Each structure stands twice: as structure tokens, then as C-alpha cells.
Amino acid sequence: MLDRKTRRLLRHALGEDNIMEGVQVKHYAVDGFQPQVVLIPRTRDHVERIVVLAHEEQLAVVPWGAGTQMGLGNPPRRVDLVVCLHHLNRITNLDPENMTITADAGIRLAMIQESLSRHGQGFLLPLDPPCGESMTLGGALSTNASGPCRLRYGTLRDMVVGIEVIIPGEVEHGGQTRAGGRTVKNVSGYDMGKLYIGSLGTLGIITEATCRILPPPEDRATVVGAFSGSEDPWRLVEALQESQLLPSCIEFYNRETASFLTTNSNVGFNSEGGAWAAVGFEGISEAVSRQIEDIERLARSDGVKEIQLLRGPREKAFWQRYGQIGFEIRKRNPWSIGLKVAVPLSAAQGMSKSIDDKLLRMDVAAYQLSRGGSGISYAHMPLSEKLYREKEKSLADMVEALREEAGDSDGASVVVEYAPPAFKEKVDVWGGVGGMLPIMERLKKEFDPQAILNPGRYVGGI
Amino acid sequence: MGKSQLVRKIESIVGKGNVLHRHTDLLVYEYDASLHRGLPDAVAFATSTDQVSQLVKLANSLGMPFLPRGSGTNLSGGTVPSHGGIVIELSRMNRILEIDEKNQRAVVEPGVYNLTLQNALAPLGYFYAPDPASQRVSTIGGNVGENSGGPLCLKYGVTTNHVLGMEVVLPDGAVVKMGGKALDQPGYDLTGVFVGSEGTLGIATKITVRIMRSPDAVKTFLAIYDSVEDAGQTVSDIIAQGIIPAALEMMDRLVIKAVEESVHAGYPLDAEAVLIIELDGLKDGMDRLAERVIEICKRNRVRNMEVAASEAQREKLWTGRRGAFGAVGRLYPSYLVNDGTVPRAQLPRVLKKVAEIGRKYNLPIGNVFHAGDGNLHPLILFDERDKQQLKLVSKASDEILQACVDVGGTISGEHGIGTEKLQAMWLLFGWKDLKAMWMVKRTFDPGNLCNPHKVLPGIETVEVSAAHAG
Numbered sequence: 001m002l003d004r005k006t007r008r009l010l011r012h013a014l015g016e017d018n019i020m021e022g023v024q025v026k027h028y029a030v031d032g033f034q035p036q037v038v039l040i041p042r043t044r045d046h047v048e049r050i051v052v053l054a055h056e057e058q059l060a061v062v063p064w065g066a067g068t069q070m071g072l073g074n075p076p077r078r079v080d081l082v083v084c085l086h087h088l089n090r091i092t093n094l095d096p097e098n099m100t101i102t103a104d105a106g107i108r109l110a111m112i113q114e115s116l117s118r119h120g121q122g123f124l125l126p127l128d129p130p131c132g133e134s135m136t137l138g139g140a141l142s143t144n145a146s147g148p149c150r151l152r153y154g155t156l157r158d159m160v161v162g163i164e165v166i167i168p169g170e171v172e173h174g175g176q177t178r179a180g181g182r183t184v185k186n187v188s189g190y191d192m193g194k195l196y197i198g199s200l201g202t203l204g205i206i207t208e209a210t211c212r213i214l215p216p217p218e219d220r221a222t223v224v225g226a227f228s229g230s231e232d233p234w235r236l237v238e239a240l241q242e243s244q245l246l247p248s249c250i251e252f253y254n255r256e257t258a259s260f261l262t263t264n265s266n267v268g269f270n271s272e273g274g275a276w277a278a279v280g281f282e283g284i285s286e287a288v289s290r291q292i293e294d295i296e297r298l299a300r301s302d303g304v305k306e307i308q309l310l311r312g313p314r315e316k317a318f319w320q321r322y323g324q325i326g327f328e329i330r331k332r333n334p335w336s337i338g339l340k341v342a343v344p345l346s347a348a349q350g351m352s353k354s355i356d357d358k359l360l361r362m363d364v365a366a367y368q369l370s371r372g373g374s375g376i377s378y379a380h381m382p383l384s385e386k387l388y389r390e391k392e393k394s395l396a397d398m399v400e401a402l403r404e405e406a407g408d409s410d411g412a413s414v415v416v417e418y419a420p421p422a423f424k425e426k427v428d429v430w431g432g433v434g435g436m437l438p439i440m441e442r443l444k445k446e447f448d449p450q451a452i453l454n455p456g457r458y459v460g461g462i
Numbered sequence: 463m464g465k466s467q468l469v470r471k472i473e474s475i476v477g478k479g480n481v482l483h484r485h486t487d488l489l490v491y492e493y494d495a496s497l498h499r500g501l502p503d504a505v506a507f508a509t510s511t512d513q514v515s516q517l518v519k520l521a522n523s524l525g526m527p528f529l530p531r532g533s534g535t536n537l538s539g540g541t542v543p544s545h546g547g548i549v550i551e552l553s554r555m556n557r558i559l560e561i562d563e564k565n566q567r568a569v570v571e572p573g574v575y576n577l578t579l580q581n582a583l584a585p586l587g588y589f590y591a592p593d594p595a596s597q598r599v600s601t602i603g604g605n606v607g608e609n610s611g612g613p614l615c616l617k618y619g620v621t622t623n624h625v626l627g628m629e630v631v632l633p634d635g636a637v638v639k640m641g642g643k644a645l646d647q648p649g650y651d652l653t654g655v656f657v658g659s660e661g662t663l664g665i666a667t668k669i670t671v672r673i674m675r676s677p678d679a680v681k682t683f684l685a686i687y688d689s690v691e692d693a694g695q696t697v698s699d700i701i702a703q704g705i706i707p708a709a710l711e712m713m714d715r716l717v718i719k720a721v722e723e724s725v726h727a728g729y730p731l732d733a734e735a736v737l738i739i740e741l742d743g744l745k746d747g748m749d750r751l752a753e754r755v756i757e758i759c760k761r762n763r764v765r766n767m768e769v770a771a772s773e774a775q776r777e778k779l780w781t782g783r784r785g786a787f788g789a790v791g792r793l794y795p796s797y798l799v800n801d802g803t804v805p806r807a808q809l810p811r812v813l814k815k816v817a818e819i820g821r822k823y824n825l826p827i828g829n830v831f832h833a834g835d836g837n838l839h840p841l842i843l844f845d846e847r848d849k850q851q852l853k854l855v856s857k858a859s860d861e862i863l864q865a866c867v868d869v870g871g872t873i874s875g876e877h878g879i880g881t882e883k884l885q886a887m888w889l890l891f892g893w894k895d896l897k898a899m900w901m902v903k904r905t906f907d908p909g910n911l912c913n914p915h916k917v918l919p920g921i922e923t924v925e926v927s928a929a930h931a932g
Contacts (some may be wrong), residue, residue, distance in 0.1 A: 095807075096702070097698060097701070097702055097806055097807035098806050098836070099701065099806075121704055144646070154619070154623060155646075157651060157654055158619060158623050169898075169901060170894050170898060175894075177894050177895045177897070179895065179898065179899070181870075181871070181872045181890070182805055182870050182871075183803040183805060183835075183837075183870075183871055184836070185611055185615065185620060185803050185832075185835050185837050186874070187608065187609045187658045187875065187876055187877070188872045188873050188874045188879060188887065188891075189879065189890075189891065189895075189896070189899050189917065189918070190659055190902050190903075191622060191654060191657065191658050191659075192655070192898060192899065194622070194653075195650050195654070195655050198650070198651060199650055203650075215703075215704030215705075215706070241564075241566075244678040244744060246743070283747075284743075284746075284747035284751060286744075286747030286750065287746045287747045290746040342645050342646045342647075343644050344565045344642075344644050345564060345566065345643075346562075375644055375645060376645060409639075410627070410642030410643045410644050411626070411641045411642030411644040411647035412647075413644065413647055415648055430648045430649070433647070433648060434638075435636070435637075435638040435639060436638060436639075436640060436649060436650075436652055437649075439652060439905060439906065440649055440650050442905045443901075446901035446902075446904060447898075447901055458649075459648050459649040
């Protein structure tokens with residue numbers, strides 16, 4: 001329990017207005033664990049004071065951006081303070097000549113994209129994760145969120161050149177640390193950004209990052225095809241690999257996902273299909289046109305039943321809708337489960353089929369989508385409480401079976417991205433990390449000796 | 463432990479004849495491509511992960527420092543022992559273990575030369591993007607240690623963007639796998655922090671890299687200028703126009719002269735600067751893109767532009783550029799090369815400052831560098847046998863680094879901190895920033911035996927803290 005002294009210290013550190021107590025805090029629960037207070041810092045200093053105090057008083061802290069991915073991770077061992085970072089939301093440096101942007105972690109990705117698009121010829125941050133509009137930069141960084149265009153542009157670990165983090169293990173020096181810088185090449189010191197990105201806020205609270213940005217492509221388009229069989233898109237990927245084409249994204253999805261996309265966007269298909277593929281191209285106009293021709297030809301020889309070419313607002317609406325799937329499902333069905341499977345490309349088709357077979361046998365529907373060129377698949381299973389309780393054991397067995405099939409060589413993984421807390425009691429959401437766990441535990445002990453940040457939520461119960 | 467006992471112990475691990483311990487032999491390993499010197503106690507040639515692990519364990523049992531070394535082309539003293547110890551030489555672990563086209567991956571041992579990998583991939587229609595100028599002789603393991611760049615990194619990224627997994631011998635001798643052919647492994651990105659850690663966090667014994675399809679078409683230009691400023695402005699303008707060439711390199715008059723005398727690639731001896739501009743991608747629209755680039759060069763008073771008409775001609779241009787550091791050896795016996803990197807728009811300003819500093823200390827400075835990503839390489843030319851000159855060179859180098867930091871740049875873009883830039887780290891970071899990095903070092907190497915006294919200054923402070931921690 002937060003004692004009176006601690007509450008007084010918090011009020012002193014942040015100001016009365018920036019502390020939320022009482023019934024409202026229930027909106028900031030993590031896997032059913034409600035915080036005692038919700039803190040809303042206005043400055044980096046505030047964040048630092050919170051970390052210093054939490055470190056001294058051994059209070060469990062959960063950093064919070066827009067809350068789009070709070071389902072990720074094991075249930076926390078404890079939650080005392082939720083720290084909302086949305087007021088740290090400025091762009092501190094936009095340098096179009098150097099093609100970098102520096103922004104506070106609490107800024108929404110949509111705000112970054114909007115500011116970039118309005119500047120000069122327009123720029124973009126090549127990052128398109130699901131829930132991309134509302135997600136904050138800090139949220140994207142701590143979960144290493146990514147979307148379809150990672151095929152061409154990589155993920156945040158490839159884009160971040162500088163980072164600022166407040167670390168509990170540093171509190172005697174004030175807590176704020178910087179690494180990297182503003183240049184696109186930099187080997188001065190260790191590449192700390194790589195550790196912080198994807199660390200689920202367990203090493204420190206990210207307060208700022210500098211990312212590479214790109215000039216806008218001259219032209220872009222998406223080709224969507226409906227196929228009869230679920231094997232067909234995989235043949236298309238093989239054909240693409242052997243060709244000279246450079247798609248910016250290759251996405252496959254199943255019938256459930258296709259029908260989700262049809263509502264609220266203008267991309268309906270006349271024919272019945274078993275599997276869909278959406279392939280995007282960006283770049284100079286002649287190259288985009290040639291690639292559209294080529295992929296249509298490849299798709300036809302692959303037996304595609306129907307093709308649509310999307311451009312402009314229609315293309316935009318399609319991808320926007322595509323990024324909303326997980327969120328919508330979670331909103332409508334709080335007992336839903338989302339899986340992410342990542343394997344080498346050569347094993348991806350097999351894993352996808354395995355997921356299909358298991359779902360069929362369990363009689364559970366799923367919205368499936370695959371990053372076709374990356375070996376990564378997502379299965380979103382909408383579940384009512386009743387259905388969850390019925391299928392709980394089979395679902396847990398499925399995760400274990402998939403992990404067994406994926407194996408642990410080659411860095412393959414099966415992650416439960418969101419699930420009811422009851423499921424998280426049965427299944428470790430992350431899976432194992434093999435011989436690396438001792439190093440990761442030691443790292444955690446260095447950076448957060450009192451284990452105040454998101455305790456228990458990360459791999460191996462870190 | 464006496465010397466002969468140490469040697470016997472090492473021999474029992476790697477075999478007789480695979481250890482160097484006589485003074486005359488060790489002298490060859492006293493230096494790398496930097497100006498630093500440090501004699502090891504022994505050099506052991508390892509040929510397997512198990513041998514590396516055993517050597518590390520031996521070093522641990524003796525409380526002796528150790529460090530990995532490939533070809534020793536390190537430019538900052540990273541492969542030279544600071545306090546003696548065992549050099550674990552990896553050049554005999556030089557097999558390409560696997561080229562997996564379906565998964566777009568290759569798995570190599572650390573001693574494989576970068577160019578050997580490129581040459582194995584080219585006939586299959588693939589390439590490995592990080593292409594440091596040293597590629598003929600630098601090893602993939604060395605590239606991993608330094609997070610090497612290369613001309614193509616402007617478009618394709620550096621080593622860390624292309625290394626997806628490793629087998630690593632940790633500083634206590636344990637062998638651990640990190641990452642692999644699949645993406646997004648959960649947990650902290652240990653592979654990511656290891657790349658560029660300059661051999662201070664462990665020794666990579668297997669490396670999984672991304673390979674990419676070779677581009678459909680390539681166009682290479684040599685643009686000739688009568689002023690360095692015009693060439694520099696061209697670089698800024700190309701990027702500002704939203705064009706990202708595959709490579710954008712600059713050389714100035716001094717370097718051009720050395721290079722042309724060395725390779726006879728057709729570089730003009732009377733030019734103040736040249737740019738090598740390479741475009742790659744699909745051939746559709748490439749001509750129009752090329753036109754835009756030519757237009758920008760003309761707007762910046764380019765004297766002449768030549769297009770490489772054949773693969774052979776293109777190769778010659780690149781051979782010249784890659785051989786630049788070696789070529790200046792014709793002019794002076796020694797050089798100190800800076801590696802400061804600045805935001806692109808600051809290039810013209812910093813080049814001016816570099817020239818001023820050269821005049822101030824009366825030292826010739828040649829420039830050859832990756833203009834597209836603002837990574838300078840001022841080559842300060844001198845004779846290291848002249849101790850007075852060496853002092854001036856050191857001062858000049860410090861001022862150049864300060865100039866880079868002053869415009870928001872960094873002290874090393876790709877050559878590493880090593881020993882050379884250890885104190886210069888204070889120009890960029892405060893103690894709390896460095897302490898976070900020490901936390902990483904302590905995590906991997908609590909005994910501080912793995913290539914100690916490199917990359918991170920302030921070890922005195924760390925040791926005191928550890929002592930206080932009890």
C-alpha cells in the first residue's frame with residue numbers, strides 16, 4: 001500500500017494535478033492488476049523524480065503510452081504506479097537535410113507522420129505497426145512494434161540512431177542517460193538502443209529517441225489478389241524471391257481477415273477465395289509500374305482468381321483497416337488470444353498449415369495474417385468467455401505444440417501477444433530464451449536492481 | 463605461471479605449432495592498422511569454437527586478459543593488447559558454413575574475409591551489403607566487432623542491420639547462441655548490442671547474416687570538381703532531393719594523386735575533388751534518376767562526369783577508392799585517419815575546418831570518405847619516427863574530433879573507439895551515460911578480462927564503485 005509519506009512525496013514531486021487516484025485508476029489495470037495511483041508527468045524531471053522515489057521506496061512502476069499493447073507480457077508481479085507519458089510529446093529536432101527526427105517518447109506515431117508529411121517535400125518514418133495511429137513512440141520502441149513495410153525498411157532497431165532513457169540503476173547520478181547521437185553512422189560506445197528497444201520498459205523508461213526518416217517515394221501502389229488455395233500465396237513468395245522485384249511488403253491473409261477488411265474499406269472481392277495476398281510497391285514511377293505488371297503476371301500464372309490494384313485513398317484505407325484487426329478483436333472480445341509465430345522463411349508455410357490444422361480441429365476461428373517475406377505469422381482468435389473456458393486446455397496445448405514444432409534453434413519463437421490473465425497463468429507468453437537467460441537476468445539486475453520496472457512481465461519472469 | 467608453462471597449456475588446447483610465443487614472432491602481433499602498440503604474451507591460433515572456449519577458460523583461470531583478432535586491420539587499436547595477455551587468432555576459422563538462399567541467410571566462421579563471402583554469393587545472384595574498403599582482408603568477425611560500414615551502407619545499412627544471430631563464447635568461456643535465421647527473437651537484443659562492441663563482450667564463433675538479391679541494374683559515375691565545396695554541396699543537394707544513391711563517396715586532390723599513381727584508374731590529377739556516385743535498383747526509371755543526378759552535379763559546377771561503361775571500368779573506380787588508405791603510403795610513411803561523422807548538411811563547414819587545422823599544424827591532410835552519410839576520413843599524413851610530428855598529429859586529430867562534435871556529430875562512424883579514442887569519449891558522454899555502458903560490460907564480463915581498456919573510459923571509477931559495493 002502507498003503510505004501517506006509516499007503519497008506526500010509524490011504530490012511534492014509532481015504537483016497535485018498530475019496525480020490520479022480513486023476509481024479512475026481502474027482504467028489503467030494491467031492483466032487485472034490495478035495501480036494505486038496513476039502519475040502524469042509533464043517533464044523529464046518529473047519522470048526522473050518518479051523513478052528515484054520508486055527506486056527508494058521499492059514501488060512497482062508500469063510505464064504507459066497510449067495503452068495499445070498493455071496485453072503484451074506476463075502478468076506483473078505487482079503494480080503500484082502507472083506512469084503516463086503522453087505529455088512528453090514534442091518533436092525536439094527535425095533535421096530534413098540529415099534525415100533524422102528527434103522526438104519525446106510520449107508523442108503519437110500519427111503525430112510524427114503528420115508533422116513529417118507537412119515538411120518540405122514531405123518525409124516519412126517507415127514504420128507501420130498495427131494501432132499505428134494511437135501508439136506512442138515509446139510504446140513502439142519498448143515493444144519493438146512493426147508492420148508490413150518492415151520487409152523493406154526493417155524495424156526500429158534499424159531506424160533509431162540515438163536514445164535517452166531514465167534508468168533506476170543510475171539514480172545516484174540522476175537517472176537520465178543518452179546513447180548514440182544524431183548521425184546515421186555511429187559506433188561511439190555500445191549500441192544501447194538495441195537493448196532498450198523491445199525491452200518492454202524493464203531496463204528503463206525511454207524519454208526520447210532519434211530516428212532516421214526517408215524521403216517520400218515518387219509513387220506507390222498495392223496489388224491484392226484472391227487465390228483459391230492457401231498454398232498459392234506461398235508459391236507467389238517463392239516466385240517473388242527468384243525475381244528482381246523489390247516489394248515494400250508482402251502480406252497473406254485468410255478468409256476471416258478478408259471479410260474484416262471488406263467492411264469499412266472499399267476492397268471487396270466478387271469471387272470466393274481461400275487465401276489472399278497483398279503486395280505493395282514504392283519507388284520511382286517506372287519501377288513501380290513495371291513491378292505491378294510483373295506481379296500481376298506472376299499471380300496469374302499462380303492461378304489467382306481476381307486481382308485489384310489499389311492506389312491513393314483506397315490503398316491508404318486498406319492498410320489502415322489492416323492495422324486495426326487485433327485492436328478491434330480485443331475490444332469486442334476481451335477473452336481473445338493473439339499469437340505471433342516467427343520462424344525462418346523456409347519453415348513459414350509449414351507452420352501456417354500447422355496453425356490452420358490445429359484451429360480446425362479445435363473448431364476455433366481465427367483472423368490470420370502473415371508477413372510473407374519475413375517468416376512471421378499472426379493469429380487473432382476472438383473468444384467469448386464461454387468459448388475460452390471450453391477451449392482453454394486445447395489452446396494451451398496448441399501453444400506448446402507450436403513451440404515444439406518451431407524448435408529452439410535459429411531463434412524461432414511463438415509468443416502469446418495478448419490473452420486473458422487466466423491463460424497467462426497456464427502458459428508462459430514468451431517461451432524460452434535458452435542459454436541467454438542468465439545474461440538477461442544479470443542485465444536486469446544492473447539496470448534495475450530493485451526490479452521496480454514492470455516486474456515479472458518480461459521473458460523468464462524478469 | 464612461467465612462460466613455458468603457459469605455452470604448454472595453450473599448446474594442449476590448440477596443438478603444437480599453433481602458438482606464437484617467441485619475441486620476434488610476437489612483434490608481428492604488436493600492432494594493427496592504428497598507431498598503437500602492445501605486446502601479447504602469446505598468440506593462439508584457434509580452429510574451433512571449443513578451442514576458443516578452452517582458451518578463454520584458461521585465461522580466466524590465470525586472471526589473464528585475452529582478445530580476439532582476425533586480420534588485425536583495426537584502425538583504433540582494438541586488436542592490440544593493452545595489458546598483454548593471450549591473442550586468440552581466428553583467421554583459421556575461415557569456413558563459409560552455409561549459404562541458404564531460401565532463407566536469405568549465410569552462416570560463416572569469424573575468420574572469413576568479407577570479400578570471400580561476396581565472391582561466393584555473387585555467382586548465385588546475391589550480395590552481403592556491408593562492404594568496408596578493407597574487405598579484401600578484413601574478416602566478418604572483425605566487421606561484427608566494429609559494426610563496419612562501407613560505401614553501400616548509405617542505402618543498405620551497416621553490419622548491425624545485417625547480422626541476425628551468432629554463436630558467442632562469453633568472457634567466462636561459456637558458449638551461447640543468440641538469434642538465428644528467424645526474426646524477432648523475444649528478450650533483450652544481445653546480438654544487437656554485441657555488434658560493434660569491439661571484442662569486449664565476448665568472441666563470436668559463428669555468425670548468421672542476411673544476404674540480399676543483387677540489384678537488377680547499377681550505374682556508376684565519376685564526377686570531377688574544381689572545388690571541394692562544390693562537391694560537398696552536390697552531396698547535400700542529392701540527398702535533399704530525396705535521392706538515396708547506393709553509394710556517394712568523395713576524394714580530394716591529395717588522395718586522388720596517390721590513388722591514380724597506384725591503380726591508374728583514370729582519375730584526373732588536376733581535380734580538387736571527385737565524387738563516386740553509384741545508383742542501383744530496377745533498371746526501369748534508372749536513366750531518368752541518373753539524369754536528375756547529373757543535373758544536380760551540373761548545378762554545382764561539375765567540370766566533367768564520366769559513366770562507367772563496363773563492369774571492368776566500375777571495378778577500377780572502386781579499386782582506386784578502396785585502395786586509398788594504402789595508396790597514401792606512397793606519399794608519407796604514416797597516417798592517422800579520423801573517423802568523425804557529422805550530420806550531412808554540416809559537411810562543407812567541417813571540411814573547411816579540417817583544412818584550417820591542417821594549415822595550422824602544417825600537416826598535409828587528405829580526405830577520402832563516405833560523403834553520403836557524413837562520415838569523414840581525414841588522413842593526417844606524417845612520419846611517426848618524428849616524435850615532434852606525432853605530438854602535432856595528435857593535437858590536430860583532437861581538434862578535428864572536437865569540430866565534429868561541435869556540429870552535432872560523433873567521434874567514430876565505423877572505425878571504433880578502441881584505445882585511440884578512449885579519452886575522446888568524454889567529448890560525447892557524461893559519466894552517467896558511460897556508466898550504463900559499463901553495466902553492459904559488467905554483465906558480460908564481470909572479470910574485465912575480455913579485451914580490457916577498450917571502448918569505455920573511466921575504469922578507475924568503475925573499480926572504485928565495485929569495491930564500495932563490497
